[in-house]
Amino acid sequence: MVARGQGRADGTWWRRWRPEDDVRVAEVARLDGVLSVRASASLLRRWAVSVATMGDDVYEGMSYTELDGPKWELCRSDGEVQTFRDYHQRVSVAKVSRREVLGEHAPGEPAELRPLIWSRNGAVRDRRR
Structure with missing residues (x-):
């Protein structure tokens, strides 16, 4: 049995709730007119949540979300998804x-x-x- 508070000093308790970022890079390629997206399951899940919730902030009929990679830098992302009502x-x-x-x-x-x-x-x- 683990005593209360044990493991908190090294941060291991936090990883149960927030796993480490996946450092593998995603790859997007165009194959005969079809976009192919290859990435780890954890990165694709994170992107799916971003895309599924992006309609909440529609501005003048357009919404978008950036697909940030694990190492986010100012003004740089792996790409973005846009939707237009028109x-x-x-x-x-x-x-x-x-x-x-x-x-x-x-x-x-x-x-x-x-x-x-x-x-x-x-x-x-x-x-x-």
């Missing part, structure tokens, strides 16, 4: 903007076309109103 409308606007921009410009590098498409989104949204 997701389908955003996709529709983006498709029209892309079609219009590609109709006016020769296909080029995505890095060159993205800003043109993004800047067109406002005009497409305004026309729909």
